[in-house]
Amino acid sequence: MAVVDQPAPSAEAPVENVLTASGLTGETLTLRVLKGVPGGEQAEVAYQVPVVSGMVILDAVHYVQHNLDTDLACRWNCKAAKCGSCSAEVNGHPVLMCKTRVDDLPAGPVTVHPLKSFPLIKDLVTDVSRNYEVNRQIPPFTAAPDDGTPWRIPQQDIDRLYEFRKCIECFLCQDVCHILRSHDYSDRFYGPRFFVRVASLEMHPKDVLDRRDQTRDQGGLGYCNITKCCTEVCPEHIHITDNAIIPLKERVADVHWDPVRFVGRKLFGRNGD
């Protein structure tokens, strides 16, 4: 892949420096950002960025935008690891740019690429709308019509769900999952973020729908081979595989792989619990 040197600062570039001079460490970071638009050639452009103590990659990208290349596109919002907008691949690892400190990375140039599993819009910005389409396919929370409110839900019934509520929809798990990334099964595989959503609904004490067959058939749960890359990249430390996907696989096994439960259901008409 071609690597080009940073362009000279353009005359119109704002002179304002987003970094304060007080925190400068005296070091310089070589940031190699993959730039390009769909259909055009993508190329890594190298920028020299002065390092400030506590600097995160998003700071470095902002420095480039403000001082060196106003044309560079990146998506961000909170710079607090809470909005899930600034996902990118830093040195080949899917991460939040605002949560990745420069001093945690090995010395040497740092590459910043857009998420590989989603269609490119421009530079570091990708089109993640496919995720929202999947989300719409999942039947939302549905309580029994006669289950009047207000509800009093004991703590133990809701404990497991807190973890799933932490999801910030950064889609790093969707990006790293090899079924979407390498096999391109986006037409038959929901992906880890949506298994988290299904698990949170299926385990909800007040939800009455059964999404197991749908998750197996349309969601492609069986494609997941529990290799845990999603768990490794999740910035919210959600145990996606252990606490969402494997419990869903076990729930699907209750219906399709357990003759003992099958007989039990036939004899006693129970849901296998």
Added chain:
Amino acid sequence: MSTQVTKVSPASLASAPHSGPGPIERILNSLPWWALPATVVTVLGLFGLYSVWTAFLTGGINQSGSYLSPFYSPTIWKTGPVSPALWVLGSPLLFRATCYYYRKAYYRSFFWDPPSCAVGELRHRKYRGETAFPLFLNNLHRFLFYLVLIVTGFLWYDVYLAFWAPNGHVQLGLGTGIMLVNVILLSGYTFGCHSWRHLVGGGLDCYSRSQLGQARYRAWRWVTVLNQRHPVWAWCSMFSVVIADVYIHLLRAGILIDPHIIF
């Protein structure tokens, strides 16, 4: 009404102390992506070879005094054309082969599906994951759990027997300790199983309105504690089985003498 003013000094704006990744994490991060798969292939391959050797090529039952090797327990048929280990090895080996953790390990290391995260896969054939034969049989893991429960019961009984010297006195030997540690590690592995976690309580949506809901909730939490370290239990128990077996082989061959106290 008085207005409170918060003073911000440069010191309070200084970036928070940051230790970053620890030394072990830094070493792990610096390893090439193939280091972990290569290690898993080597260790699991050696374990497979060792199992075949000890079960079928060493002749007779690996037993010395009151110590019985976990590869041969429970001893169902003592004589016959094939090794007695054949009848008991199947369920623990299949239990491990269908274990969610070992699945991850071999899909990554042997199948390269994927070899590591965010690394391109080498073979781009039609991927079927666990949706088709034979890998969908992994869904039967819970039934192997039931079988292994029985085997684990026998292993605890073997440890009980290991506390008795052949002359009927209570003994405390190095072998007793090895067998005890082994069965504790095996139990930690077995009772941290994901299928077991689902069966004891994970499959319930509402504990407060289910039969035995409180007890199942508590059981689920305990199993979760073991489950969180399931890979550690998996590796440690695999090594402890081999260590126990090697130790009994050495006793049997007269190479070692078991240090012990008889009461």
